Amino acid sequence: xxxxxxxxxxxxxxxxxxxxxxxxxxxxxxxxxxxxxxxxxxxxxxxxxxxxxxxxxxxxxxxxxxxxxxxxxxxxxxxxxxxxxxxxxxxxxxxxxxxxxxxxxxxxxxxxxxxxxxxxxxxxxxxxxxxxxxxxxxxxxxxxxxxxxxxxxxxxx
Numbered sequence: 001x002x003x004x005x006x007x008x009x010x011x012x013x014x015x016x017x018x019x020x021x022x023x024x025x026x027x028x029x030x031x032x033x034x035x036x037x038x039x040x041x042x043x044x045x046x047x048x049x050x051x052x053x054x055x056x057x058x059x060x061x062x063x064x065x066x067x068x069x070x071x072x073x074x075x076x077x078x079x080x081x082x083x084x085x086x087x088x089x090x091x092x093x094x095x096x097x098x099x100x101x102x103x104x105x106x107x108x109x110x111x112x113x114x115x116x117x118x119x120x121x122x123x124x125x126x127x128x129x130x131x132x133x134x135x136x137x138x139x140x141x142x143x144x145x146x147x148x149x150x151x152x153x154x155x156x157x
Contacts, residue, residue, distance in 0.1 A: 013064065017066060017067070020050065020054070020067070020070060023046065023050050024047070024050060024070075024074065026043075026046065027043040027044070027046035027047045027050065028043060028047070028077075029043075030042055030043035030046070040085075040088065041085065041088050041089055041092055044078070044081060044085040044088075047074060047077055047078050048078055050074055051071070051074045051075055051078050054067060054070060054071040054074060055071060057071075058071055083137075084139075084140070087137075087138045087139065087140045087141055088140045090133075090138070090140075090141055091138075091140040091141045091143075091144045094127075094131055094141070094144060095144065097127055098124075098127065098148065101120065101123045101124050101127055102120065102124075103115070103120075121156060124152060124156065128148065128149065128152065131145060131148070133145055
């Protein structure tokens with residue numbers, strides 16, 4: 001047991017608090033340079049999971065001022081970034097569709113026959129027509145739309 005401001009602190013509780021702080025630090029500092037892995041989106045999903053766990057802890061009647069304050073901060077971060085995370089999540093899904101259309105990586109989808117360039121072009125043009133983001137409210141999807149169209153016009157043929 002540790003003393004803090006004249007109070008007895010449980011070492012197990014201190015360890016839990018440290019783990020939660022590490023989880024939050026990992027979530028907000030996550031980065032990724034791997035293709036089709038988006039660090040910010042993964043970090044946001046980690047914060048959502050931490051929010052749920054902290055919420056369960058609070059709902060169970062476990063009294064701890066520090067965890068309650070932490071829950072409020074995590075809830076605020078998740079709420080403030082929800083719209084952007086949904087936008088990035090949807091852009092990520094479309095990026096994966098583009099990769100599948102281009103058969104990237106080459107060994108990800110074994111096929112008996114390799115598609116012709118024209119078949120890939122037709123599939124890509126169908127995808128391009130389907131992708132219609134809200135340009136005013138979805139900045140990540142808008143950026144993907146612009147870059148995709150520009151690159152496809154330049155390199156598609």
